[in-house]
Amino acid sequence: MNVQLKNSNEALKSDGYGLLLFKDFDRSLVPEPVNQILEELLKKEAFSLNSGKVKVIYSGTTPYIVVGLGDKIEDLDLNDIRLATDKLMKAANEEKVANLSVRIQRSHIERAYAFRAFAEIAQSNTYQFDSFKSKKTQQTLVSVTIVEEEINDALIEVISEGILLGEGVNVAKKLVDEPSNVINPETLAKYAKQFGKEFGFEVDVFKEEKIEKLGMHAYMAVARGSSNEPHFIVMRYVGDKSSKDILGFVGKGLTYDTGGYSIKTATGMETMKTDMGGAAAVIGAMVSIAKAKLPVNVTAVVAACENSISGDSYKPGDILKTMGGKTIYIGNTDAEGRLTLVDAITYIVREEKVSCVVDMATLTGAALAALGTVAAVTVTNDDNFHRSYEEASRLAGENIWRMPTFKEYDEQIKHHEADLTNMGGQPGSITAALVLREFVEGKPWVHVDIAGVAHYKKPQGYYAKGASGYGVKSLYELAKHRI
Incomplete structure (x- = not known):
């Protein structure tokens, strides 16, 4: 799995988008048409942003995969990020996404730890035990880009560490x-x-x-x-x-x-x-x-x-x-x-x-x-x-x-x-x-x-x-x- 960091000013060639959000989410992370649909779903209680909950919202033909991180930012731990990443990877493959761009809402957890946990689960999700099956499991997802405004060498290194884990x-x-x-x-x-x-x-x-x-x-x-x-x-x-x-x-x-x-x-x-x-x-x-x-x-x-x-x-x-x-x-x-x-x-x-x-x-x-x-x-x-x-x-x-x-x-x-x-x-x-x-x-x-x-x-x-x-x-x- 290719996992990389890019800022929002770089060209992102993606056919799907992931949003890892809390209940009280940062509206600037979500494109307006998607935000309107998400707000309506939350208002009607047709969807919640509880940890691990998933909803796919389309903007035209492009899927936006929203995954909940929980009600309160202060309750977040690394396993919530791991769970959300797992749900996101599975949903992306179900939606036949090949190149996924992801935004992860900020929290008290250091970005380095959060990004490493994300990369670790993104990589481990590529595993399928189908050696003995005539029909192999096909995964479409090949590349994930985490959108981050403040990129440095340390963050790039932890992504690599997450992958090798x-x-x-x-x-x-x-x-x-x-x-x-x-x-x-x-x-x-x-x-x-x-x-x-x-x-x-x-x-x-x-x-x-x-x-x-x-x-x-x-x-x-x-x-x-x-x-x-x-x-x-x-x-x-x-x-x-x-x-x-x-x-x-x-x-x-x-x-x-x-x-x-x-x-x-x-x-x-x-x-x-x-x-x-x-x-x-x-x-x-x-x-x-x-x-x-x-x-x-x-x-x-x-x-x-x-x-x-x-x-x-x-x-x-x-x-x-x-x-x-x-x-x-x-x-x-x-x-x-x-x-x-x-x-x-x-x-x-x-x-x-x-x-x-x-x-x-x-x-x-x-x-x-x-x-x-x-x-x-x-x-x-x-x-x-x-x-x-x-x-x-x-x-x-x-x-x-x-x-x-x-x-x-x-x-x-x-x-x-x-x-x-x-x-x-x-x-x-x-x-x-x-x-x-x-x-x-x-x-x-x-x-x-x-x-x-x-x-x-x-x-x-x-x-x-x-x-x-x-x-x-x-x-x-x-x-x-x-x-």
């Missing part, structure tokens, strides 16, 4: 949406290598022999039930060679999860191609970070595998060794994500020498039960690091809610036959995270459980049905604000 989100969405007969541990690793070569980050991939040699026995136990060999993916972006500070990302990479011997129901298994949403997020974030050439160092790892059923599968009652040295009793083979993550966390801390760790995972149904499809669960061992992540998620428009770590929960993850159990009981989103905490070796750590927000069964807000790409923008913001 949208591109990173689309990378993650595609990886999650692809079925498991396309995305398996090997093909996920190939995608990571392709992106690294294209955008400028180093990628190493370890196979079984190296994984075993490193002592990742918990990860291998999950992986060995599948005929698809595990691939441990290491991505390194070096943006500041003078610094030893390294931000660490760990993404859960279960490219399919049957539940193992603790097998899922048919309904519960159908969408389990999405169980690598954390891996997709960290790969998408690495793409955006590298494209932006941020002056930071970031290392990301993904323990990619499948949790399948065979004579080699691990079983309830097994006790597994980990790379970190602790043992884990298996109460349920469908609590496999934490087993792959503990070895991945140990690896990134010990071998890659990261300064801090964020792990992102579709880890528990309990996260969905707790917060629904509106926010991700977070758990941390470091207040300051969590505050940094919280600010990153706010700017990204990706909601989170921090869970408590009362010391009583620590007893629940202990087991009388092993150091830990993978089934700590309720509250499941917390006890699962506490197992991971046992392996961070004192590094500042934030766990993000995206089980409720990585994939949507129906459209929600500016998210379409399917993969959301959740997490890419928060990880990018965290890296950017570490500069």
Whole structure:
């Protein structure tokens, strides 16, 4: 998507116009014939400028797409702009507009943030998962011009940043949406290598022999039930060679999860191609970070595998060794994500020498039960690091809610036959995270459980049905604000 800035004195060759307005809108933004129609609609209450409301008004044959930003300017946040942009892009394509000019009413939000959010959603809206459909979705919109009187280099730069964020989100969405007969541990690793070569980050991939040699026995136990060999993916972006500070990302990479011997129901298994949403997020974030050439160092790892059923599968009652040295009793083979993550966390801390760790995972149904499809669960061992992540998620428009770590929960993850159990009981989103905490070796750590927000069964807000790409923008913001 081509998104650009121009002032009103420049020639605008557009076949459609977008107006993002509040209830008390600036009349000078709206051409008089359109303004008369809009005023009449508002007076008759045939249309409102509530957040996300859309009305197409014609001036001759030219469509003016009016999208509401809400009743009060002071209530506006960046997600209102994202929602309005999403509605505008969809309406423009429905109207067969190719070149769209847009005016966004001013508010208390800095223009830079508003324009970046606009560009981000304009770009992510170009994504369509129709690879397997005979009839492809046709989008007519190719160019968007934001009309702005005070243009400077900083505004132009944030437009570019918004586009590369949208591109990173689309990378993650595609990886999650692809079925498991396309995305398996090997093909996920190939995608990571392709992106690294294209955008400028180093990628190493370890196979079984190296994984075993490193002592990742918990990860291998999950992986060995599948005929698809595990691939441990290491991505390194070096943006500041003078610094030893390294931000660490760990993404859960279960490219399919049957539940193992603790097998899922048919309904519960159908969408389990999405169980690598954390891996997709960290790969998408690495793409955006590298494209932006941020002056930071970031290392990301993904323990990619499948949790399948065979004579080699691990079983309830097994006790597994980990790379970190602790043992884990298996109460349920469908609590496999934490087993792959503990070895991945140990690896990134010990071998890659990261300064801090964020792990992102579709880890528990309990996260969905707790917060629904509106926010991700977070758990941390470091207040300051969590505050940094919280600010990153706010700017990204990706909601989170921090869970408590009362010391009583620590007893629940202990087991009388092993150091830990993978089934700590309720509250499941917390006890699962506490197992991971046992392996961070004192590094500042934030766990993000995206089980409720990585994939949507129906459209929600500016998210379409399917993969959301959740997490890419928060990880990018965290890296950017570490500069």
